[in-house]
Amino acid sequence: MSTVTRNQFLFGHRQEPTQRAAAISIPASPELDATANNSAQGAGAAAGASQAPSHASQDSANNSHIPPRNQHRQPPPIPRTSLDLALRSSARSSLESHRSDLLQDPLPLSFAPAMAVTPGGYSVNVNDPTLIALVNKLQDVFTTVGVQNPIDLPQIVVVGSQSSGKSSVLENIVGRDFLPRGSGIVTRRPLVLQLINRPAPAKLQSNGVTEAELKNSSDTQANVDEWGEFLHVPGQKFYDFNKIRDEIVKETEAKAGRNVGISPQPINLRIYSPNVLTLTLVDLPGLTKVPVGDQPRDIEKQIKEMVLKQIAKPNAIILAVTAANVDLANSDGLKLAREVDPEGQRTIGVLTKIDLMDTGTDVVDILAGRIIPLRLGYVPVVNRGQRDIENKKRIDLALKAEKDFFENHPSYRNKASYCGTPYLARKLNLILMMHIKQTLPDIKTRIATSLQKYSQELDQLGAGDLLGNNSSNIILNIITEFANEYRTVLDGQSAELSSNELSGGARISFVYHELYSNGIKAIDPFEQVKDIDIRTILYNSSGSSPALFVGTTAFELIVKQQIRRLEEPSLKCVSLVYDELIRILGQLLTKQLFRRYPQLKEKFHGVVVSFFRKSMEPTNKLVRDLVSMEACYINTGHPDFLNGHRAMAIVNDRHNANKPTQVDPKTGKPLPPQVPPRSGSPSLPTDGSETNSGFFGSFFASKNKKKMAAMEPPPATLKASGTLSERENQEVEVIKLLINSYFNIVRRTMIDMVPKAIMLNLVQFTKDEMQRELLEQMYKTQELDDLLKESDYTVRRRKECQQMVESLGKASEIVSQVQ
Structure with missing residues (x-):
């Protein structure tokens, strides 16, 4: 033993x-x-x-x-x-x-x-029944108001398979038959069972029920000291526990249908009796694996999700009911409890069907924690069998038989006082009261936080249907507030400044000084113009007579082409600023006010976007004009411009720096540098060799001297070819120096002027004229009432918040009574 x-x-x-x-x-x-x-x-x-x-x-x-x-x-x-x-x-x-x-x-x-x-x-006084009564009141508050409980309340949740004996355990704890029975899924909605200890008075009281009513009851054990009350039937007492069973079935079918569907909406049943300890249990549908009959094909998944939702709450004590005559490793209740409580810190094991185990076997190892240890341990019980239930064996007799079993069994008689339903009820009562005591401060904090949250949201949603004849004033106030907030966002004076990212006017500044400035600076004036193209332009600009000096015509022609390239990025800058204004508009329209009035939001969006687009037209025109101004007149007299003489001197210095100084043999003085002849004036080679040098070299070169006399006409398209002569290289370098000098001047001007143009005609204009534009487009009497029609979401959400505030307010009053 x-x-x-x-x-x-x-x-x-x-x-x-x-x-x-x-x-x-x-x-x-x-x-x-x-x-x-x-x-x-x-x-x-x-x-x-x-x-x-x-x-x-x-x-x-x-x-x-x-x-x-x-x-x-x-x-x-x-x-x-x-x-x-x-x-x-x-x-x-x-x-x-x-x-x-x-x-x-x-x-x-x-x-x-x-x-x-x-x-x-x-x-602390852990045997304070008012603690459980407090949680019962909180449960009733949220159920009565009809909202999902936002507070994780301490409770004991009963889980187990269909054949584990959950119903029998609960009925033994209550001491009465009251749960529906049958094949398949019987418990199809969570049953919140609140047991209230009510000591029997010294003198029997009628409690509003007559002896005749008790005699006519189908419940032979009906008495004035025990009754049940349903939260959905306030004020009605059920002394007949058979009628309690019928009411559970009726209410289950009302929400889950007559078939085998399940519903997560709980049934709240409160039982008053001198034979129970104050306790709250949540009975859930029994776990099943294979759908039977008309059960949905995913019934296992539905039940599992419902059970997990209940036991996953940190404040839930899990009462895992397992039949002792099956392997503990196959327990559905313990398996599901392990998913949310892997360490077994808040799980109690209940072992049923102890009397049906094979001869010579017992659950001592399980109780000692050698198989699957649980911090709260295991309690073995003996329930009524199916034949006992069919024969309507009284529960008090069943409890007597349970007591005799444990006291006479060789494996359990030394510890019989720690076995059976009475001990289980006492243990659950003490555990629940202690658990409530530990979690009560957190419950108070959560209720206060949630109440503040929903109260603030209700204030933002505003009172419903209070417009009356004030629609015009409301619209006027909304327009004024929107225009002021738009202005403050652009000026960086918003009360909701972010520390994580740029917003409002700061993003527009980033477009000006980072994106546009760097984009303009990255433009290379010689990216599309090569040296050979510059040589071609030089010859074309000199006409039929070779120029003695580098002319301004070629310079102006090239620099104007490069200035025109600044127009596209400048217009792109306008577009980026427009996008930022649209972004600001979207942020302003996310306010609770516009979620409340969707038609008003849509109207605001349409009017403001149209206003921005209208402002874009003069802004783009002004930017184009700025580019045209720079391109139409090349100011070579600009103080920052590198003139032609300085450019030529720089180029000559570069070329002469690498050449040895020539000395006059007669005087011994340095000779002036020789200017190489322009290759544009074709000349024959003196040594009679072939040459392709020079601009027209490839067209006038001949394979031999005999064919020089028979010149062919030039082709229809004449392009430059051959390498540049030394003089041509110097002329090209001078032109490039001049182009780069002037292009830098224009580039700085555009970086300075384009943001000013955008601010003038787009940003500042819309900021100053926003209120006027909104009033002109929206302040029309015939449309005001339609604009202030609330969305369905706002109406529904306001009702939910009102219910939450009501329920949390009552909950706050309840918990404030406990110090």
């Missing part, structure tokens, strides 16, 4: 005494000792789940039959929390009472409060 220590039953794992002492440390406290000594008669509610240190020697003796550690994998120690301390402290007051008959008074109600020492070092 295998036996285990109380720690193994309570916490689901085994530790050495030294480890245990280090993990659990309860400071000596008179209040704690007094609680332990004065609560023997009230063990039921405070029976917690821990061992008394004084029984350590007995546990060591009982452990003699536990296999050696090398035969079983030992899970690592699990850190203790204030919940563990509460369970252990409450156990001190309940050890003696566990030896009494639990079923004679299965759920004692007059118990001394169990005190727990929190990590902060102060004691």
Whole structure:
């Protein structure tokens, strides 16, 4: 026979005494000792789940039959929390009472409060039923208002497969038959089951129900002290628990249909009874794998998603129900719990069908945490079988049979007080109250934050349908506010300045001084004009008579061509600034005001964009005129311009610097540099050799002297060919120096003038005339009411925010009552 220590039953794992002492440390406290000594008669509610240190020697003796550690994998120690301390402290007051008959008074109600020492070092009353009542009120508030609960409330969520016995566990905890039963999926909506302990009065009270009504009830156990109430049927008490079952079926079909569909909308049921501990459980549809009958083909996915949504909340305690006669590794409930709670920190295991296990087998290893350890441990229970249910076996008799089973079974009789439904109910009650106590500060903070968030959004949405005859004034105010905000954004005075990126007028400045300036500076005047082209222009500009000096005609012709190249990037700069204005418009139209009135937003967008486009026309014209001004008159007298004499001197210095100085042999003085003849005047070679040098060299060269006399006419298209002579190189270099000097002057002028032109006719003009343009185009009486028609989203969102503010306001009042 295998036996285990109380720690193994309570916490689901085994530790050495030294480890245990280090993990659990309860400071000596008179209040704690007094609680332990004065609560023997009230063990039921405070029976917690821990061992008394004084029984350590007995546990060591009982452990003699536990296999050696090398035969079983030992899970690592699990850190203790204030919940563990509460369970252990409450156990001190309940050890003696566990030896009494639990079923004679299965759920004692007059118990001394169990005190727990929190990590902060102060004691809290974890057996305060008002904590669970507080969470119940919060759940009811959000369900009644009809909004999705924005606050993660502490609750115990029941999960398990269809055949795991979830319904029987819940009915045993309540002590009454009230859940629908049948084949396939019976629970098709989450059932929020709120159990409220209501001590039976010394004198029976009618509670508004007559004896005749109780006698005519189909529920033979109906009495005035137990009833149920549904949140969707306020004020109506159900003393007949068979009618509670019928109402669950009716309400399920109302939302999920008569077939086998499921719905995530919960049913809130509150049960008042002197035989229950205050507790809140959420029953979910049983997990299934294969669709049966008319079930949807994706029923497994639907149920899994619903269950995961509930148990994934950090404040949810997972009650994983598993049949003990199947391999624990195949437990659907534990498998799903592991997905959201891989360390098993907030999962409680419930093992059903203990009585159906094969002879000679037990769940001792599971309870000791040797298989799948859980911090909150496992609790074995025995439910009614299918035949018992069909024969309508009373639950109190079933609980008596459960008690007898554990007390007489050789594997469990030494720890029978830690088994069964009564112990499970007490443990869940204590765990939930402690969990609520721990999460209450965070709940208060979340409620306050959410209330502020939704209140601000409701203020932004504004009051609905309050226009009346003030539509003209509203439009006027909107236009004025929009024009002012447009102006402040351009001037960089907006209240919503970003620290992450450039916005508004800063982006326009970036277009001017980075994009446009660098783009103009990157233009190379000689990118499209080669030296040979310059030579051609020089000859063409001199006509039939070779020029003695470099003429201005060729220079002006080339520099005007390059100035015209500045027009395209300048117009592109106008387009970029226009795009930035459109960007600013889009940012202004994202305000909550324009989301509220979509037709007004559309009208604003159309009018402002049209205004920008109209302003683009004179802006583009002015930019073109600037380019034309520079191209129509070449001011060679500009003080920054490099004149022809200086250019020629620079070129001569370059060429003469590499030549040796020639000296007159007679006088010994340096000779002036010789000017090479222009190759444009063709001449015959003196040595009689062939040559193709010079501009027309290739056309007048002959293969031999005999054919020189028979000259052919020039071709229709005559192009320059051959290499440049030394004189031609000098002339080309002079022209390039002059072109580059003047082009730099024009380039600086355009970089300075184009932004000014854009600011004058586009940016500044629209900034000054925006309000006037909007008034002219929009301030028309016959259109004002249509422009102020709210969007469907605004109406729907305002209603949602109003409901949220209402529910969160009530929730704030509820939690403010708890200090």
